[in-house]
Amino acid sequence: MEVKIVRHRRGLKYGGVSLIILWGWAFLGAYTPVYGITALGLQEDFIRVVDQVMPAVVSLKAVRVVTFRAPGIPEDFFRGTPFEGLFRDFGPPQTFRQRLVGQGSGIIIDDKGFILTNNHVVAGSQQILVRLYDGRELTGRLVGSDARFDLALVKIQSPGLKPAPLGDSDKIRVGQWAIAIGSPFGLEQTVTVGVISATGRKGLGRGTYGDFIQTDASINPGNSGGPLLDISGRVIGINSMISAQGQGIGFAIPINLARKIIAPWVRGLVGGRQADI
Numbered sequence: 001m002e003v004k005i006v007r008h009r010r011g012l013k014y015g016g017v018s019l020i021i022l023w024g025w026a027f028l029g030a031y032t033p034v035y036g037i038t039a040l041g042l043q044e045d046f047i048r049v050v051d052q053v054m055p056a057v058v059s060l061k062a063v064r065v066v067t068f069r070a071p072g073i074p075e076d077f078f079r080g081t082p083f084e085g086l087f088r089d090f091g092p093p094q095t096f097r098q099r100l101v102g103q104g105s106g107i108i109i110d111d112k113g114f115i116l117t118n119n120h121v122v123a124g125s126q127q128i129l130v131r132l133y134d135g136r137e138l139t140g141r142l143v144g145s146d147a148r149f150d151l152a153l154v155k156i157q158s159p160g161l162k163p164a165p166l167g168d169s170d171k172i173r174v175g176q177w178a179i180a181i182g183s184p185f186g187l188e189q190t191v192t193v194g195v196i197s198a199t200g201r202k203g204l205g206r207g208t209y210g211d212f213i214q215t216d217a218s219i220n221p222g223n224s225g226g227p228l229l230d231i232s233g234r235v236i237g238i239n240s241m242i243s244a245q246g247q248g249i250g251f252a253i254p255i256n257l258a259r260k261i262i263a264p265w266v267r268g269l270v271g272g273r274q275a276d277i
Helices: 028-056 255-269
Strands: 003-006 018-021 059-069 095-110 115-116 125-133 137-146 151-155 177-182 190-201 214-215 227-229 237-244 250-254
Touching: 003 125, 018 177, 028 059, 028 177, 028 227, 059 115, 095 177, 095 237, 115 255, 137 255, 177 237, 214 237, 237 255, 250 255
Parallel strands: none
Antiparallel strands: 003 018, 059 095, 059 125, 095 115, 115 151, 125 137, 137 151, 177 190, 177 227, 190 214, 214 250, 227 237, 237 250
């Protein structure tokens, strides 16, 4: 392989160097720095997105108390038999109350304290605990939910909130970078990276609208309700579920759809005025 560099007396051609490359291959050593710079630049893009959006990602705990009775013999089980009253002194079956805590993620979308998440994260909860990036834990209030679209809106009161910018999910393209942030298995502020694998996926999970974004960015239990981001740090989807049959197959609700669903809930809290979300 030969690389010939030709210089001219009166200036330099094509920015200083003309290259004649034989066999259709470039000299590998000359291109290595270019690839290195590109990789480092992409790395800085990921770091920038995390620094920008992480303060807007929250961890959610949905608390509910359930009451159940321990297994036992019903009071009237022996009624009308010779054993009636034999076990009366043992009393009725015991009743127990148990506190159940579900975990998920959410994204702050407004400096007024609106948090977007999945309905299945907070459904049936009696208390919603919101843990912010700075470690503060606040009590959230459910202001709207839609089981069909698996979306919910939670409200908190706190100054100095930093909302995440919302993107346009109609403009995403298959193959572009996708970044997921959330609390998988309770591991808060976890970042994973992949690509947009497909759009418009239908017949999945709880929803029937058929417009899921598919990604191979790792999504696990606890990621539900967290954001799916583009390389510019804009929210393009709300992570919702994974495929149990395989790995690297996750699904997110497009942010444009989420905006339409939550708009009436937001307007109801701001006196019917048009909400900027």
